[in-house]
Amino acid sequence: MSAPGSNAGWVKLSLDAGRATWSFGGAWTIDHAASLARDIEAAGGASARAALFDLTQLQQLDTSGAWLIARLGHALEAAGVAVETRPGDPALAALLTRVAETRDVLPTPPRHRSLGDKIAELGAAVEHVVLESRDLVAFLGHLVLALGRLVLRPWKLRWNAVFAHLEQTGLNALPIVGLINLLVGVVLAFQGADQLARFGAQTFTINMLGISVLREMAVLLTAIVVAGRSGSAFTAQIGTMQVNEEVDALRTIGLDPMDVLVVPRVLALVIALPLLTFFADMMGLLGGGLMCVVLLDISFQQYLSLLNQAITINHFWVGMSKAPVFAILIALVGCFEGLRVSGSAESVGRLTTRSVVEAIFLVIIVDALFSIMFSYLDI
Amino acid sequence: MADESDIAISLRGIVNRFGQQVVHDGLDLDIRKGEVIGIVGGSGTGKSVLMRTVIGLNRPAAGSITVLGTRMDKASDAERARIEASWGVLFQNGALFSSLTVAENVQAPMREHTDLPAELMGELAALKIRLAGLPADAGAKFPSQLSGGMKKRAGIARALALDPEILFLDEPTAGLDPIGAAEFDDLIRDLQRSLGLTVVMITHDLDSLVAICDRIGVLIDRRIRVGTLAEHLQDEHPWIRQYFHGKRARAAGI
Incomplete structure (x- = not known):
């Protein structure tokens, strides 16, 4: 005392x-x-x-x-x-x-969770996933309707927004997409040559490289980079607008957020991702080629002619055909999560994370489905 | 000028400019200990900038700031931390930490600056929440679950967390209903009397100005004119005349 x-x-x-x-x-x-x-x-x-x-x-x-x-x-x-x-x-x-005289001074009990709460949270999380999947499908439906309206009245499309997003999601992504695919091409060629040399099958390195880059690697890596770069940006942009009540303001002046915010982003990405994928194909093959020149002791011309024999144009189209689908998935999830933001800045952060995780998850699931489909179709 | 020890905040020759736009030019201001000073001014005259300058969020282009006898630009980190613990700030929109509940928001400054036991901290947070006029169950809520007026009250509860000597309030009664605003005026008056608080309040609420402000600072022509309400009523400056003799001023009983 x-x-x-x-x-x-x-x-x-x-x-x-x-x-x-x-x-x-x-x-x-x-x-x-x-x-x-x-x-x-x-x-x-x-x-x-x-x-x-x-x-x-x-x-x-x-x-x-x-x-x-x-x-x-x-x-x-x-x-x-x-x-x-x-x-x-x-x-x-x-x-x-x-x-x-201040009554009802009741300290808030600290947040702690019992086993029961955790089980309840698990249940709520499962329910949440189911409901969210349903909402995402409904959102896809809305998007299709909006695109249908656009086909009837194409002059309603906001070209300025489409081009702005095309620049952000496409042009500005070129350096990182190019670099990643170049390096992955290098790694694939190096690992392939190393393993195949044990069977004396070194020349098949080029077959493996061409097929894996064109069919899978380029499009998948590009989609993942774009999901991290642009999907997250879509969620954060729309989410911040949601917090500032800008989205509500759009509605009150008779504009549909679907037309103003979602459609330009989806269209821009559907254009950008195939272009990026083509660029990624080239960079992957370039990186792999440089490695082959070093490891297999061939000239670059020889590499190109061996590549030409090893692959068919089908491999290229298989990869490219997935790009627009992935683009729709990424843009859809990004915009969908952005519009689900409510209240606070914290929810922008949470939903941005979720949007990236979901987009990448869906891209890989759909990629697996594509593989199954192509193997049944014998392409 | 009043005795040095009676001055809580002293600004000398403050210049603030953003690009070409000069907001404050050689602004001098003395705020006495234990007074409630209201800051008024038209849009864009730099009311919030002035507050941000005093609390160190905005570095002035020139001039000195002395808070409780300490020159803020020359203070060591420890002195600065001590001064920062002795003021509470209410931002315009509450600025509550969105990932914390209201009770945790109020406890955040206590955790940082005191070593109170958790139980007592919980009780004090609950007390501040009630004193700020929020219902007892608001403590467990997240800011996103509160209305605008409730966020403001929660912000006040957090500003009061450390029982500060100086309270900065940026438009505290904006967005409150008249009953809530009057209760808030009473609360500030009571706290100010019993704690000897110095309150710096940016406000457009003429009722608040009349009810609780000892002096009023009017930001005009990049300077501030400080005086009591009676002195401002004599002022011939057109903006001040319009402000204190307008229809709304008459409604507030000026």
Whole structure:
């Protein structure tokens, strides 16, 4: 307990004839609240039938200090002790009264989850996935309707927005898409040559490289990069507009967010992703080719002619045919999650993450379905 | 001029400019300890910029800021942290941390600056929430679940978390219903009286100006003119005349 007279707050309890006198003095402020709370606890004094709070020596009081005194008063009254107050400074007494009269001070229990809550959360998450899948399909339906309207009235399309998004999602993505595919081509050729050399089948490196780049790698990697780059941007842009009530503002002036926000993004990506995929094909084959020149000891012309024998144009078209589908998936999920943002900036972040994860997941699922389909079709 | 120790905040020769636009040019202002000062001014006169300059979110192009006797531009990190713990700020839209509940928002400054036991911190947070006029169950809610007025109150609860010496309020009663605004005025008055708070309040609420402001600073011609309401009523400047003699001013009983 701090000694009376020092600047820190102090509390003194004296008992006489069944009456407890609590003297409070010094500075009862938040800086001293932790030790004052312990002092009150240590003072005890529950045996008395009546109590007097002497506030005459209080020098400073803030809401934290007032709460400690008020809390003691509440506790004593609850135990059947009559509490009287001898006020000092009227301003301090007024604050104490205000704090003491504040009802329903119920601390919020800390957030913690029991096993039951976790099971319930699991159930809610499953339900959420089911409902969201349904909503996504409904959103796809809306998009198809909007595109149908556009076919009837093509001059309604916002070309400016389409070109702006085409620049952002296509042109600006060229360096990263090119670099990644070049490096993956290098890695594929290196690993392939290394493994196939054990069977003396080194020349098949070029077959493996051509087929894997054109059919799978280029389009898949490009889709994943674009999902991370542009899908997330779509969600964040639309989500921020949603938070600022811009999307609601669009609706009130008779514009459908589907026409204004979603359709230009989907169209831009449907144009951009096949172009990026073509670029990725070239860069992948270039990277692989450079590696083959080094490892297989052939010239670049020889590499090109071997590549020409190894692959058919079908491999190229298989890869390219997937690009628009992936583009629709990425743009759809990006815009869909953006429009689901509600309330706060935090939800923009959460849904942006979810949009990227979902887009990549769907791209890989659909890629697997394509593989099955192509193998049945014998392409 | 008043005695040095009576001054909570002192601004000297503040210049703020954004590109070509000069917002403040050689602005001087003294805010006395324990007063409620209202800052008014037309749109774009730099009311919020002035507040952001004082609390260190905006570095002025020139001039000095002294808060509680400490020159803010020359203060060490420790001094700065001590000063920052002694003010509470309410931003225009509440600026609540959206990933935390209201109770956690109120506790955030306490966690940073005090070593209170968790239980006491929870009680104090609940007390501030009630004092700010929110229902007891608001503590468990997230900011996105609150209405605009409730967010403002939650912001006030957080600004009061450390029982600050200086309270900065950016349009505290905007968006509150008249009953809530009047309650808020009472709350500020009570706290100011019992805690000796210094309150700097940007406001357009003429009722608040009349009810609780000791002095009023009018931002005009890139400077500030400070005076009591009675002094401003004598002022011949056209904008000030229009402001304090307009129809709305008469409705507020000026």
